[in-house]
Amino acid sequence: MKRVVTGNYAAAFAAMRARVNVVAAFPITPQTFIVEHISEFVNDGIMDCEFIRVESEHSAMSATVSASATGARAFTATASQGLALMHEILFTASGMRLPIVMPVVNRTLAAPIGIWAEMNDVMPERDAGWILAFVEDNQEVHDMVLQAYRIAEDNRVLLPMMVNLDAFILSHTVEPVDLMEPEDADRFLPSYKPEHAYLDPERPMGVGIFTPPEYIQEERYQTHAAMEGSKQVIKEVNDEFAKMFGRDYGGLVEEYRMDDAEVALLTLGTVTSTAREVVDNLRAEGKKVGLVKVRFLRPYPTDEIRSVASRVKAIGIYDRAISYGVGGPAYIEARSALYGHTDIPISNYLAGIGGRDVMLSDIEFMFNDLLKNAESGKVRKELVWINTRGVEQ
Amino acid sequence: MSIGIKDLPEENLFTAGHTACAGCGAAIVVRNIMKVLGENTVIYTPANCLLVFGATYPHIAWKVPYHHVAFENTAACATGMKRALNTLGKEDTTVVGFAGDGGTADIGMQALSAAAERNEDIIYVMYDNEAYMNTGIQRSGSTPYGAWTTTTPAGKVIKGKELFKKDVAQIILAHNVPYVATASVGYPQDMLKKVEKAKNMKGFRFLQIYSSCPTGWRHPTDITVEIANKAVESGMWTLFEAVDGRMEITHRPKERIPVQDYLKLQGRFRHMSEEQIRILQNWVDKKWDRDSRLEKALKMLDESTD
Ligand SMILES: Cc1ncc(C[n+]2csc(CCOP(=O)(O)OP(=O)(O)O)c2C)c(N)n1
Ligand SMILES: [Mg+2]
Numbered sequence: 001m002k003r004v005v006t007g008n009y010a011a012a013f014a015a016m017r018a019r020v021n022v023v024a025a026f027p028i029t030p031q032t033f034i035v036e037h038i039s040e041f042v043n044d045g046i047m048d049c050e051f052i053r054v055e056s057e058h059s060a061m062s063a064t065v066s067a068s069a070t071g072a073r074a075f076t077a078t079a080s081q082g083l084a085l086m087h088e089i090l091f092t093a094s095g096m097r098l099p100i101v102m103p104v105v106n107r108t109l110a111a112p113i114g115i116w117a118e119m120n121d122v123m124p125e126r127d128a129g130w131i132l133a134f135v136e137d138n139q140e141v142h143d144m145v146l147q148a149y150r151i152a153e154d155n156r157v158l159l160p161m162m163v164n165l166d167a168f169i170l171s172h173t174v175e176p177v178d179l180m181e182p183e184d185a186d187r188f189l190p191s192y193k194p195e196h197a198y199l200d201p202e203r204p205m206g207v208g209i210f211t212p213p214e215y216i217q218e219e220r221y222q223t224h225a226a227m228e229g230s231k232q233v234i235k236e237v238n239d240e241f242a243k244m245f246g247r248d249y250g251g252l253v254e255e256y257r258m259d260d261a262e263v264a265l266l267t268l269g270t271v272t273s274t275a276r277e278v279v280d281n282l283r284a285e286g287k288k289v290g291l292v293k294v295r296f297l298r299p300y301p302t303d304e305i306r307s308v309a310s311r312v313k314a315i316g317i318y319d320r321a322i323s324y325g326v327g328g329p330a331y332i333e334a335r336s337a338l339y340g341h342t343d344i345p346i347s348n349y350l351a352g353i354g355g356r357d358v359m360l361s362d363i364e365f366m367f368n369d370l371l372k373n374a375e376s377g378k379v380r381k382e383l384v385w386i387n388t389r390g391v392e393q
Numbered sequence: 394m395s396i397g398i399k400d401l402p403e404e405n406l407f408t409a410g411h412t413a414c415a416g417c418g419a420a421i422v423v424r425n426i427m428k429v430l431g432e433n434t435v436i437y438t439p440a441n442c443l444l445v446f447g448a449t450y451p452h453i454a455w456k457v458p459y460h461h462v463a464f465e466n467t468a469a470c471a472t473g474m475k476r477a478l479n480t481l482g483k484e485d486t487t488v489v490g491f492a493g494d495g496g497t498a499d500i501g502m503q504a505l506s507a508a509a510e511r512n513e514d515i516i517y518v519m520y521d522n523e524a525y526m527n528t529g530i531q532r533s534g535s536t537p538y539g540a541w542t543t544t545t546p547a548g549k550v551i552k553g554k555e556l557f558k559k560d561v562a563q564i565i566l567a568h569n570v571p572y573v574a575t576a577s578v579g580y581p582q583d584m585l586k587k588v589e590k591a592k593n594m595k596g597f598r599f600l601q602i603y604s605s606c607p608t609g610w611r612h613p614t615d616i617t618v619e620i621a622n623k624a625v626e627s628g629m630w631t632l633f634e635a636v637d638g639r640m641e642i643t644h645r646p647k648e649r650i651p652v653q654d655y656l657k658l659q660g661r662f663r664h665m666s667e668e669q670i671r672i673l674q675n676w677v678d679k680k681w682d683r684d685s686r687l688e689k690a691l692k693m694l695d696e697s698t699d
Contacts, residue, residue: 071481
């Protein structure tokens with residue numbers, strides 16, 4: 001059923017189709033509509049779940065974790081300050097290997113306080129043990145929430161997963177979305193039957209026990225291994241979804257016009273769509289540029305990014321957040337993956353921070369800069385602040 | 394017919410082998426309460442002594458499902474557990490949170506108040522040992538006036554806690570929940586009766602239980618019951634229950650003993666000056682007067698309003 005809906009609606013609808021048992025959530029701009037739509041679904045009797053209207057995001061994540069630890073399929077959603085308030089409990093979700101799914105509407109984390117698109121909310125959570133997916137459009141929001149449960153609940157994975165979508169650009173913007181029929185969703189996503197963690201008086205188990213040094217390091221290794229192993233599962237689920245519904249997202253990354261590209265720009269989120277158009281325009285001028293949509297920051301697509309670097313003469317990474325004193329987080333990740341594997345110039349482009357529009361001309365600048373780097377074999381500028389008052393770009 | 398001590402089953406659901414200090418009030422409270430709650434129960438504990446002495450991997454004293462997430466979220470986690478059980482066809486399983494006074498009066502109050510407002514179908518037990526014991530005896534909002542703790546030391550200028558104990562049970566009573574009670578490790582019959590009552594009700598149920606801590610209060614382990622009795626006889630601890638808001642004092646001292654008789658048994662009060670003891674006595678007199686008046690006002694709440 002195709003309908004014109006916002007990214008927030010797509011997320012809420014997919015949660016309904018996933019037949020989540022428990023939802024605990026708290027409103028925050030620009031995620032609020034997800035909570036409101038779920039409230040409507042529940043009160044209209046079309047969504048059968050326990051909906052806990054908690055008093056904070058800390059309690060939202062706590063109740064979600066405990067519902068999942070009890071054995072239920074659990075869902076929540078947040079943004080920005082709300083995600084920061086959840087921080088402590090995010091680590092519990094992964095440490096207990098709970099397959100919670102949470103859309104995060106990426107918004108500025110104060111100060112200065114703002115409500116528009118920025119990824120400085122999710123970037124500090126890269127070490128929390130959650131799978132981190134980034135989406136480009138509302139269809140992908142919908143599809144990834146459903147895929148997320150398949151990935152997260154796979155016995156080889158058992159990790160929580162965030163589906164990151166840009167504030168307003170997706171959350172509040174309508175696009176045609178193919179909303180899944182219940183029978184199709186049920187065919188794709190069976191119900192959750194945990195074997196590793198649940199709270200059942202008929203088979204008592206401790207979930208969350210105080211643990212001495214003799215055991216924690218092994219737990220950390222296992223969680224790391226599961227995150228590594230999720231790469232394979234992400235690809236399998238992507239392929240199965242593509243076979244069933246005809247939409248193929250490419251797995252960990254999607255390459256766009258990379259076949260004979262001399263330079264590649266790595267993007268996250270909605271900027272990808274703008275960059276596709278720029279690639280088409282520059283290709284028409286005969287410039288050999290290509291695009292790599294990074295769909296996951298955790299697990300990090302190390303092999304895929306190394307393969308890209310081996311095929312081009314310069315690589316650039318787009319970031320909508322800054323790690324003060326270093327550079328953009330996506331850039332830090334890419335450089336770390338490429339260390340020792342390439343000699344080509346690597347540069348970082350910061351744009352769209354605080355929700356500023358990223359224009360076609362901004363991305364054109366990035367590609368032209370990359371072409372110059374490719375030609376000289378040197379990095380003109382490592383950290384390029386695009387369209388920033390008082391800063392030469 | 395309510396349950397008596399001799400009716401309790403032999404079997405412990407919180408078993409021997411836990412690592413609490415000798416004479417730990419909380420351990421006695423939990424062990425006995427579990428006998429009333431029974432096997433069809435799941436437990437949450439936040440960060441506190443009970444978290445550590447009840448289970449340290451790979452050992453566990455709990456014979457029922459047991460869960461911990463963090464310090465400030467007992468009511469939120471218990472809510473998540475209960476709601477999940479509802480969706481898994483286990484509506485009859487009792488969900489109980491055992492939190493300390495710090496996890497309740499201080500850092501857990503926000504989640505607690507919200508769960509009470511939502512009338513979540515859970516039992517919340519606050520075992521009150523009047524300080525953060527797990528981290529080494531720091532003051533909490535529930536620490537009484539004058540008490541020594543490591544953050545309210547008996548210094549040369551300031552001696553002990555300068556502020557008064559927060560009345561958590563009354564805060565929860567103001568949420569209009571089905572059941573609120575106080576109990577004490579020194580009055581097991583009264584405590585078990587209240588737990589049984591709570592177990593057989595639905596909605597949000599709250600018990601605040603006086604749980605002495607020989608290590609933190611600086612008293613010999615063999616006078617736990619004597620201290621608990623003196624707390625009630627002096628009026629420092631009011632035993633009451635409120636079903637649907639109808640408050641009733643369940644044990645009224647015939648004649649209240651001076652607070653000094655309670656204080657002198659514990660090292661945490663040893664440094665108190667006569668002036669401090671007078672201030673505390675004054676506070677107790679007022680508190681007792683208030684509790685008695687509250688009882689009078691709330692006991693006979695019009696039933697036609699139900
Ligand atoms: C967010 C957070 N802050 C601080 C702590 C450290 N901490 C653990 S237990 C505890 C005190 C618990 O006191 P209480 O609830 O009274 O239980 P008790 O230890 O007395 O049994 C503290 C401060 C923590 N675990 N989490
Ligand atoms: Mg305490």
